[in-house]
Amino acid sequence: MAKFSLFFVLFTLFLSHFVGSSLGKKQSDVLGKFYKAKKIKNSAIGKSYFKTAPENLELEKVILPQEGLKEKDWIKNLPGQPPVKFQQYGGYVTVNASAGRALYYYFTEAENSESLPLLLWLNGGPGCSSIAYGAMEELGPFRVNSDGKTLHRNQYAWNHVANVLFLESPAGVGFSYTNTSSDLKTTGDTRTANDNIVFLLNWLERFPEYKNRDFYISGESYAGHYVPQLAHEILHHNKLANRTLINLKGIIIGNAVINDDTDLIGVYEYFASHALISDETYLDIKKYCSNDDYNKSKCDGAYAIADNNTNNLYIYNIYFPLCHDGNLTKYPKIPSPLQFEPCSDNYVYAYLNRRDVQDALHANVTNIKYDWVACSDPLFYNWKDSPVTIIPLLQESLANGVRVWIFSGDTDGRVPVTSSKKSIKAMNLTVDKPWHSWLYGGEVGGYVETYKGGLTFATTWGLTDLEDLLASTVKEIEGGADQTGNEIVKVDGAGSEGGAVERSTPHELGEESIA
Ligand SMILES: *[C@@H]1O[C@H](CO)[C@@H](O)[C@H](O)[C@H]1NC(C)=O
Ligand SMILES: *[C@@H]1O[C@H](CO)[C@@H](O)[C@H](O)[C@H]1NC(C)=O
Ligand SMILES: *[C@@H]1O[C@H](CO)[C@@H](O)[C@H](O)[C@H]1NC(C)=O
Ligand SMILES: *[C@@H]1O[C@H](CO)[C@@H](O)[C@H](O)[C@H]1NC(C)=O
Ligand SMILES: *[C@@H]1O[C@H](CO)[C@@H](O)[C@H](O)[C@H]1NC(C)=O
Ligand SMILES: *[C@@H]1O[C@H](CO)[C@@H](O)[C@H](O)[C@H]1NC(C)=O
Ligand SMILES: *[C@@H]1O[C@H](CO)[C@@H](O)[C@H](O)[C@H]1NC(C)=O
Ligand SMILES: *[C@@H]1O[C@H](CO)[C@@H](O)[C@H](O)[C@H]1NC(C)=O
Numbered sequence: 001m002a003k004f005s006l007f008f009v010l011f012t013l014f015l016s017h018f019v020g021s022s023l024g025k026k027q028s029d030v031l032g033k034f035y036k037a038k039k040i041k042n043s044a045i046g047k048s049y050f051k052t053a054p055e056n057l058e059l060e061k062v063i064l065p066q067e068g069l070k071e072k073d074w075i076k077n078l079p080g081q082p083p084v085k086f087q088q089y090g091g092y093v094t095v096n097a098s099a100g101r102a103l104y105y106y107f108t109e110a111e112n113s114e115s116l117p118l119l120l121w122l123n124g125g126p127g128c129s130s131i132a133y134g135a136m137e138e139l140g141p142f143r144v145n146s147d148g149k150t151l152h153r154n155q156y157a158w159n160h161v162a163n164v165l166f167l168e169s170p171a172g173v174g175f176s177y178t179n180t181s182s183d184l185k186t187t188g189d190t191r192t193a194n195d196n197i198v199f200l201l202n203w204l205e206r207f208p209e210y211k212n213r214d215f216y217i218s219g220e221s222y223a224g225h226y227v228p229q230l231a232h233e234i235l236h237h238n239k240l241a242n243r244t245l246i247n248l249k250g251i252i253i254g255n256a257v258i259n260d261d262t263d264l265i266g267v268y269e270y271f272a273s274h275a276l277i278s279d280e281t282y283l284d285i286k287k288y289c290s291n292d293d294y295n296k297s298k299c300d301g302a303y304a305i306a307d308n309n310t311n312n313l314y315i316y317n318i319y320f321p322l323c324h325d326g327n328l329t330k331y332p333k334i335p336s337p338l339q340f341e342p343c344s345d346n347y348v349y350a351y352l353n354r355r356d357v358q359d360a361l362h363a364n365v366t367n368i369k370y371d372w373v374a375c376s377d378p379l380f381y382n383w384k385d386s387p388v389t390i391i392p393l394l395q396e397s398l399a400n401g402v403r404v405w406i407f408s409g410d411t412d413g414r415v416p417v418t419s420s421k422k423s424i425k426a427m428n429l430t431v432d433k434p435w436h437s438w439l440y441g442g443e444v445g446g447y448v449e450t451y452k453g454g455l456t457f458a459t460t461w462g463l464t465d466l467e468d469l470l471a472s473t474v475k476e477i478e479g480g481a482d483q484t485g486n487e488i489v490k491v492d493g494a495g496s497e498g499g500a501v502e503r504s505t506p507h508e509l510g511e512e513s514i515a
Pocket of ligand 6: 325
């Protein structure tokens with residue numbers, strides 16, 4: 001596959017993850033709350049610009065010996081998994097020895113791992129697990145069956161086109177832990193980015209064959225913060241070291257939190273334009289929640305109505321059903337061909353809390369005191385810093401030749417396409433290749449616009465009927481060119497599964513999670 005086609009292949013593959021995302025639900029719930037908490041004047045959540053890691057982060061002190069650990073992390077088999085031909089690894093990387101912080105990773109290699117890039121995936125929250133959502137409900141190789149103890153293949157897994165590294169971040173999320181419990185109350189974007197780069201540098205020592213590999217960072221929802229912040233750390237440390245410590249090529253964020261003001265109003269514009277709230281409620285929010293005409297009681301009242309109107313929806317994909325019976329079943333239900341299972345959260349929770357599963361994953365080796373959960377309340381409720389915008393960091397990535405992909409599933413209501421459009425508009429970019437549809441099977445799969453400087457915005461269009469869905473094949477997706485003029489988006493029979501793709505069913509991006 002052409003070097004520059006990775007983004008597009010991923011793009012076609014991510015269609016499937018929208019179908020599968022129900023874990024996004026909680027992620028998204030927390031994100032909605034988080035936005036509003038930040039809006040409050042004198043909010044406890046710091047909103048200042050992102051601060052870089054201390055200049056004197058001494059690499060030789062944070063990089064610890066990793067010999068022999070890769071072999072120990074090899075996962076022979078997960079309980080209940082079907083046979084596969086790729087390798088899996090899981091384990092801990094200490095990121096702060098004095099505090100006792102260790103981050104858990106789950107790595108799914110591609111079958112032809114030597115020729116494909118390394119891609120890190122992060123879910124958002126803040127406080128939500130990349131194993132819960134990314135690995136087990138979205139782009140990972142397996143989905144958990146309704147019995148909570150066996151797995152089936154996700155044929156649209158991203159490890160068809162990349163070696164995919166799922167990271168539970170920051171400490172306190174999922175299987176990642178800290179031995180200093182006060183850390184859970186003092187974490188925010190800055191520590192997350194610092195710990196993430198320390199993780200990566202150590203992980204690359206453990207897997208040195210990936211050191212010079214093309215590297216991409218991807219994520220959704222609140223990872224709209226984590227991804228460009230980690231890119232910033234990498235660029236910063238590459239510069240300090242005067243060499244390429246990490247070979248960062250691009251970043252990919254989906255239904256991503258980018259710029260608070262535009263993200264937030266975009267949510268209500270989406271709700272109104274999709275007939276979820278009334279125009280009056282939308283106009284009240286627009287007026288009374290803005291800085292100019294802010295009126296707390298009117299603003300809160302309008303938010304309450306909007307919340308109430310959208311309460312009984314699956315907000316990551318407003319057209320998907322809710323989970324009505326999340327009880328485990330004795331025998332696995334046949335998974336839906338759409339691969340959307342509204343009760344997946346329950347199955348994943350049951351699976352990841354099994355001792356045999358944790359042992360196989362090399363997770364929870366210190367007997368963490370609480371259950372594995374998809375999203376951490378202590379982290380979320382005590383989150384310390386969260387800049388109001390990450391636009392300066394996206395600009396920094398572009399200025400350093402790191403390509404930026406922003407994608408949006410257009411049925412997500414948590415970080416909807418209206419928010420992404422407004423946030424991109426706020427960047428004042430010059431259009432390179434104007435808004436146009438991309439097709440597959442002769443039908444619209446979504447829309448793409450590219451901008452000068454290396455930014456691409458791509459959407460996927462909502463779910464189509466089943467027959468068409470199954471029959472669909474990506475014929476060709478055409479996009480723009482990267483800044484060096486290379487054609488980046490031509491995918492013929494994308495992926496390694498004959499090019500079959502599900503029609504887009506963007507969910508929140510998981511959001512996504514806030515994801
Ligand atoms: C480790 O984390 C603690 C907070 O728990 C922080 O004070 C300290 O500076 C960190 N150490 C390093 C080397 O980053
Ligand atoms: C955390 O504490 C446990 C129990 O003392 C210990 O085994 C583990 O190595 C510590 N983790 C880190 C990252 O230091
Ligand atoms: C950085 O590396 C380049 C080439 O390796 C060398 O020419 C240059 O002097 C170095 N700069 C600094 C500040 O070390
Ligand atoms: C805000 O709206 C309330 C309720 O309509 C009204 O009583 C109050 O005067 C308004 N406050 C301001 C500062 O305009
Ligand atoms: C929310 O909606 C329910 C009906 O769905 C209604 O009974 C309730 O009064 C509403 N609450 C508010 C605050 O509007
Ligand atoms: C799910 O399990 C609970 C507890 O065993 C039971 O009370 C409930 O009826 C079950 N729900 C359904 C829909 O079977
Ligand atoms: C870790 O294991 C202990 C039992 O040894 C269990 O009670 C706890 O729920 C587990 N926690 C996580 C986060 O996996
Ligand atoms: C975009 O342009 C507007 C109007 O000129 C300006 O206020 C804003 O700061 C610009 N935004 C960026 C990210 O440059």
